[in-house]
Amino acid sequence: MAEYKDKTEAMTKEYTDFIAENRHKVNQLLNRVLWLSILVGPALAIGILFGVFTDISYATCILTSMMILGMANIHYLMVKNNPDSQVVTYFSLIFIEAIVVFMCVSHIGIYLTYFIVPLLSLLFCDRKVYIITSVFCFVSMILCNILIAPFAVIQTADPEMGAVGWFFSMTSGFVIEYTCMFLAGLAVNSLINSHLKTVYNNISEIQEQTELKQEAESASRAKSSFLANMSHEIRTPINAVLGMNEMILRESKDENILTYSRNIRGASRSLLGLINDILDFSKIEAGKLEIIPTEYAFSSMINDIVNLNRPRMEDKGLEFVLDVDKSIPEKLFGDEIRIKQVITNLLSNAAKYTDKGSVTLKITGIKAGEDVVSLHMSVKDTGIGIKREEMYKLFEAFERLDEKRNRTVEGTGLGIAITSQLLAYMDSQLQVESEYGVGSEFYFDINQHVLSWVPMGDISQALQMAAAEGEKYRESFRAPDARILVVDDAVMNLSVIKGLLKNTQIQIDTAESGFVCLECMREHDYDLVFLDHRMPRMDGIETMKKIVGLPSYWNKKVPVIALTANALSGAKEVYLNAGFTDYLAKPVDPVALENMLITYLPPEKITRVMEEKHDDAANLPVWLYQIEQIDPELGLAHCGNLQVYMDTLKDYARKMPEGLEEIRRLFEIEEWRGYTIKVHALKSTSALIGAMQLSRTAEDMENAGNTSNADLIRRGTPLLLENYERLGQDLAAYFEEAEVDEEDDERPEIGSSELKEALEAINMMADSFDYDGIKEVLDSLKGYKIPEEEKDRYTRLQEAVEDVDWEKIKEIVR
């Protein structure tokens, strides 16, 4: 590619230089031709007049002149239409011979030929032709004179002279005159000849150059559009790879597979990065890159930059130091996305070439005008640095520095070239200071418009808090009642989105074209529509126009989100203008997708849950997945962590028979108030362990109880009780198994004094309601065999503790 570019550039330059240089030459030449015609023209006229007034007939002179002109015309046309100069030459030669012979034979304008012959020969610009013609004329003239001499003697009044005398008198003058004319013509000829040659050469050269340039340009255009198209085509499969891989990451519990899968994710992401680089670069080359300034919050930009880059640094064990001037105004106006890209490029470069130490991002700002702030941004690393002699290569596309040492560092070599181009677009310039082996500093100053001079404050603190928050919990959600439509012509993309949203339990319909989308939207009410931009026949924007025309759209104002692979600055405006509610970049980022749904789905259909910690989800016992009424991951999310979840499940199973009996009893005696309270509790606990169906049934019963709808209760309760009992039994089966296992082992029997001490301790802790303390004592008691006579008391104690019944605990311990 670079080769191409260089060639094109070099050619263009040569072409323009050449034109400039030769314009002068051409002008000079034209001047000379003009002078020549001024000199030759009067000579020709004098010649003709001389012929007319001496002795020759007037009509023949005119005829001769006309023939000369006609021949010149013919000659001109032939040169123009037939570049084969040989044919032209011979053809013209015949004409000249004919004219000369005609003139000599008729003995007209013998002097005329003096001028005409060399003049004609000049037209051919060829010395050989000129000499041949002249010699031919000379010979034919002498022959003519020999032939005419006898008659001329008769005609003239001087008979003494005789034929021979006449011949010599005529010919001697002629030879001298003709030789002089010939030599002069020769000189003029060679002069014109040499100049014309250069002009012809130049013209053909220019033509050649123009053709080459056009060729190179069209090749470059083809390359750019090829790249743009290819990168779109490459993104689509990567989208599928990333999406499918995300599902493996979510669903697989095998640590090996997870490792492979994480590697796939890393590789796909860097592939995507490369493609974005290439796309940007081809845009810059094609001059299509635009800087689109918008209003933005400076702190949120820094936040994005840090979130994007910090993980990379931390993975490599580098310290990422952020030093941002607190007084930089918060509300600025500029192309946030491009600035972000520039800094991210510099940071990722720094991270790439730094093995240990730190990378520092430092930003300071000074007021540069009424509403302009000049930001000084610098990225400094403690990496390998740049050799002085390689500095110049830095800004060249596709050049990699210190190739030998950096073979293993990945990259296209486009990063800095893109960065400096982007900065050039924003009227800034990238500068470098570097010491080989010590580190480099890349920095630039950029002016941004200020919308408000309110300073943004201390960002590092806010970031730290955000980071801590982020680690604490990440929210996710379930929306089983929501229904959405996803439209994309690539089936793979449809299954990616379906897979990513599997956990949310959203009902997802899919359509493979805009037409099907419209049909679906006519038939069903959706809560949200994802619409791909690039589809064959009817693209997303056209489809959107039609959607706006649908009555169902106006009834509900369904949010429609554009899916697009070309997410550039300004894209948002394009989609919003087309009627979309928002847009989502492909490859779809799972978190962005979920956030989008949280924002646009009706809030009443969303249940927020805490994103389960990956480890906990992976450690969920397999048997839990076999219990049909439970969604283990949802349960885990509701309980917060695995320990609580398992405890809760166990407790749920333990309490089932009692709870079941209680509900049944209240149901039978139709004590609806008590019944409602019990099913209310069942609703909450069932939801807590992830038994959503059961929870919903219980909720229905609770509502029926609140409205004293005895009929509904009578109809629904048997099913509720049946499911409740089955779930409890299913769970109990697994927990009992565990109990039996423990029963077999040989534990030492507890001594009576120790038991007494334990009970005393429990009593003491029950006084201060220390539940954990009691649990601890009970746990340590599990290490002992309890004597037969105390077993009943021990079991009752365990029960009481599980029920958090303080009075009962104290009663038993006493």
Add this chain to the structure above:
Amino acid sequence: MILNNIMMIGNKNSFMVSSILRGLERYGYKITCIEPRVEAFSMHTKLDKICIVFMSEEINHMFCTYFSGLVRKSESSLIVIGEQRELNEARTMLPVLNIIHEVERPVDMEKLCEFLNQATSGDQKLFDRKRLLVVDDDTTMLKAIKNWLSDKYTVFMANSGAQAITMLAKETVDLILLDYEMPVADGPAVMEMLSTMEETRDIPVIFLTSKKDRDSVMKAVSLRASMYLLKSLPPGEIVAKIDSFFETQMKG
């Protein structure tokens, strides 16, 4: 502050010793537990101002001789815990002038703490952790909630309104998390009861319930509950809400 550091002489493996340690830690004391063997003191040649001695067979004459020397040298005060017989023994084996308090088993933690509180410094804030009381008739839920909150708070549990009232008579708490729907006395009823009692009137109450109908919420608001949280919220969020409640309370 330094007075909060207390040494406990006793074997950690004993149920009682570890229970007392737990109990004291819940009240905000920092306790160093040292086994009653001479070798164990090689690291602690100077005792803390207050030492609690848990009497057992392990505390024999030889140890007492050594330990008494240390006590005199460090001018420590002793609190002795044991049965009556052991307490009598202690008076003969340990420097009797340094014994400031005797606790007979079964130990009443409350009284012990009360005494410690006086002995250290009355105005010291002992509870650096906030104390919460969770009231819910559904013990499964109750325990789950406690688990979520235990990392940051000392959590008491009551499985009925009545129990909550009893507990509040003995323990002071900073916040009550109250379920709405409960048998016998429901949430609002408990809250009304609390507001009639002098010592519980000012404790803030947050409703933590799965009832989300308008009437319930309005009733809770009319009773001046500090917040109304739904159990369906993710645990992390519930904790975060309570954190922020305390934060705003501290600022206010």
